[in-house]
Amino acid sequence: MANTNAHKTEPMPPSSGSAKRSAMFERISHCLVGLTLAMKGVAKAEHFSEHPLTVLYLFAAAAFIILGTAFHHALEKRIRNFSAFFRVAEGTSLILVGLVLLEKSARLPYFLFFIGTAYLGLGGFEFFTDADSRKRLRPVLLAVMALAFLAAAALAVTLNLLGSRNTWVFITAGVMTVMAAFMLLVRGKAAG
DSSP states (O other), rough: OOOOOGOOOOOOOOHHHHHHHHHHHHHHHHHHHHHHHHHHHHHHTTTTTTTTHHHHHHHHHHHHHHHHTTTTHHHHHHHHHHHHHHHHHHHHHHHHHHHHHHTTTSHHHHHHHHHHHHHHHHHHHHHSOOHHHHHHHHHHHHHHHHHHHHHHHHHHHHHHHHHTOOHHHHHHHHHHHHHHHHHHHHHHHTTT
């Protein structure tokens, strides 16, 4: 009698398509951060004599982020906690760029401070938790981040209504609200 189990295979793991899309979007966001820093460096380079350290920092941070994105998998195998370090470096870069822009009294620095703080929080979360704790606490982290995004969006809209009524602030607040809603929607799937 033939073995009927001979053709049975192991069950396939859930589709990794969403994981691949998520990784692709994360790489794109890292590259956009790096390119933004490089463009700000180019803009500041016109006044290199006035801001030499700022220009050098912007180019170094941009290179680190772009190269870190390009070689992420290779570096992750060699450097323990590279992903967490990478997020902390990005968050710090965004906050410092926000400080540089703050001297011009632009509105963008506040958004950069917020996003930079979010990156620092994610990096810290990865640094100070083990894999089991991360899996268990991920839905809580997503909920807290979603509430922070909603609070920041509400604050931005309120201050904008009381002040300049800048369209870009409303758009940014809308994007933050959509991001918060997305985080709340995927929160249940994050534990699995």
